[in-house]
Amino acid sequence: MASTLAPPPAADATDPPNRSVLEARARREIRLFPTPSYWVGAAVLLALYLVLPLVLSDLWANVLVLAGITAIGGLGLNLLTGYAGQASLGTAAFVGIGAFTASYLGRATDVNNGLGQPFVVYLIAAILVGAAVGFLVGLPALRLRGSYLVIVTLGFLFVTTYVLTQWKTVSNGNLGAPMPVGVQIGSIDFTSFDVFGMRDTPLGRNQGLFYLVWIFVAITALLVKNIVRSRPGRALQAVRDRDVAAEIVGVSLFRYKVGAFVVSSAIGAMAGVFYGLYIQYLTPNQQSIGLTLSVQFLAVIIVGGIGTVYGTVVGAVIIGGLPTIINEFSNHIPYLTASTVSAFQGIVFALLLVVTLLLEPWGFAGAVRRFKTRKLRRTMVPGSAGSTGATTG
Numbered sequence: 001m002a003s004t005l006a007p008p009p010a011a012d013a014t015d016p017p018n019r020s021v022l023e024a025r026a027r028r029e030i031r032l033f034p035t036p037s038y039w040v041g042a043a044v045l046l047a048l049y050l051v052l053p054l055v056l057s058d059l060w061a062n063v064l065v066l067a068g069i070t071a072i073g074g075l076g077l078n079l080l081t082g083y084a085g086q087a088s089l090g091t092a093a094f095v096g097i098g099a100f101t102a103s104y105l106g107r108a109t110d111v112n113n114g115l116g117q118p119f120v121v122y123l124i125a126a127i128l129v130g131a132a133v134g135f136l137v138g139l140p141a142l143r144l145r146g147s148y149l150v151i152v153t154l155g156f157l158f159v160t161t162y163v164l165t166q167w168k169t170v171s172n173g174n175l176g177a178p179m180p181v182g183v184q185i186g187s188i189d190f191t192s193f194d195v196f197g198m199r200d201t202p203l204g205r206n207q208g209l210f211y212l213v214w215i216f217v218a219i220t221a222l223l224v225k226n227i228v229r230s231r232p233g234r235a236l237q238a239v240r241d242r243d244v245a246a247e248i249v250g251v252s253l254f255r256y257k258v259g260a261f262v263v264s265s266a267i268g269a270m271a272g273v274f275y276g277l278y279i280q281y282l283t284p285n286q287q288s289i290g291l292t293l294s295v296q297f298l299a300v301i302i303v304g305g306i307g308t309v310y311g312t313v314v315g316a317v318i319i320g321g322l323p324t325i326i327n328e329f330s331n332h333i334p335y336l337t338a339s340t341v342s343a344f345q346g347i348v349f350a351l352l353l354v355v356t357l358l359l360e361p362w363g364f365a366g367a368v369r370r371f372k373t374r375k376l377r378r379t380m381v382p383g384s385a386g387s388t389g390a391t392t393g
Contacts, residue, residue: 049211049214049215049218052064052210053203053207053208053210053211054203054207056207056210058204058206058207059324059328061204061206061207061209061210062206062324063320063321063324063325064210064214064317064321065206065209065210065213065278066278066320066321066323066324067316067317067319067320067321068210068213068214068216068217068274068316068320069213069271069274069275069278069320070271070296070297070300070316070319070320071217071220071221071300071312071313071316071317071320072213072216072217072220072267072270072271072274073091073095073267073268073271073272073275073297073300074297074300074301074304074312074313074315074316075217075220075221075224075267075309075312075313076091076094076220076224076263076264076265076266076267076268076270076271077091077264077268077297077298077300077301078224078301078306078307078308078309078312079224079227079228079236079260079263079264079267080260080261080263080264081298081301081306082301082306082307082308083227083228083233083236083237083240083260083307084236084237084239084240084256084257084260085236085239085240085241085243086138086141086145086149086257086260086261087145087146087147087149087150087153088149088150088153088264089150089153089154089157089291089294089295089298090137090153090154090156090157090160090294091268091293091294091297091298092157092289092290092291092292092293092294092297093153093156093157093159093160093161093289093294094130094133094134094264094265094268094269094271094272095268095269095271095272095275095289095293096160096161096164096272096282096284096288096289097126097129097130097133097160097164097269097272098126098127098129098130098268098269098270098271098272098273098275098276099126099179099272099273099275099276099282099289100164100170100171100177100272100276100282100284101122101125101126101129101130101170101269101272101273102122102123102125102126102179102180102272102273102276102277103170103171103177103178103179103180103276103282104169104170104177105117105121105122105125105126106118106119106121106122106179106180107177107178107179107180108180108181112172112177112178113169118184119180119183119184119185120185122180122273123270123273126269126270126272126273127266127269127270128266129269130265130266130267130268130269130270130272131262131263131265131266131269133265134261134262134263134264134265134266134268135258135261135262135265137152137153137156137261137265138257138258138259138260138261138262138265139258140152141257141258141261142253142254142257142258145243154291154294157290157291157294160289161284161285161286161289161290164284164289165284165285171282171284173284174283174284174285175283176281176282176283176284177281177282178280178281178282179276179277179279179280179281179282180277183208183209183212183277185212189208190208190209190211190212191205191208191209192205192208209274209277209278212274213274216270216274217313220267220270221309221310221313223267224267224309225309227263228309232256232259235251235256236256236260238251239251239253239256239257243257292346295349296319296320296349299315299319299349299352299353300312300315300316300319300320301315301363302315302353302356302357302363303315303318303319303352303353303356303363303364304316304318304363304364304365305362305363305364305365305366306362306363307365308363308365310365311363311364311365311366311368314364314365315363315364318352319349319352322345322348322349323345326341326344326345326348327341330344
């Protein structure tokens, strides 16, 4: 009788978790905010979003606007490369397509044959044009992979630059074209933002663009996060890991490979709209929408962490802010002149990439993941250290 009433033996720490534990863990992992700490973090980020433009100088607002634009483009590239496994160096091409579409539709009718459309119209049009071109570029991905696909996307970048240069109705040729002056949604003008009457004087253009750009960073991050948490996201990752095996079990390579290009290209074109609003004047050359810009987006996902959303945003803040910071403080760097600033920026980017790949190939997100794993291992079996010591001692 005593044996039947005795409690069951405690499970060993090495025993695999049962079905209910695995199901609970799976449900937690697919939630957008799985723990209270995520809600706290989201509240802090919202507070920073509302307060920062009120206290930032024009310089630092400029830095964060460019970082936000880089984050949007980086999220699109990470969806394509990090989650779907499709290598690409053509992000700058879609940025240029989105920017020049917005310029042509949004600039005034008396400026280079503009159409004078509002912000919402040319933003949606740029996204649709980017998605359509992305569909065409994604078709070769069905037969190509790796370095071959990189070469195709690189060639597409140079073709895009050439076409935009020759299509003078849209780009005005080598002379370039201006972007729309105002950015208005309803009654809110983001180029002269008065924070709903809370300030005596309106905020500057950079502070207004901060509000506009970073709300789209949040929307894009939520979009990408929800895609990768869902069934299509799991299919994309299956295609990335083993595309032949994924096709055998019923995953459509056409749907998911081409679909990844479509969504990524649409996001890249959206980033192009904000990039054009940021620089205010577009020129279809390699300096503004060339290979350097594509490599910059690639650096974002490498430094931040391939296959992560929050890592991409962190990488964008680091990579997107570096050019402006280097330009601003170039006078204080020894042996650096105005003619060598751009070369110095390239050196800094290269060193950052080399150091990241050598020390932490998975970037910032990989370092965070490793820290969490070590912390979890220390707290998983609190009494194991003591029992081990008693046994061996």
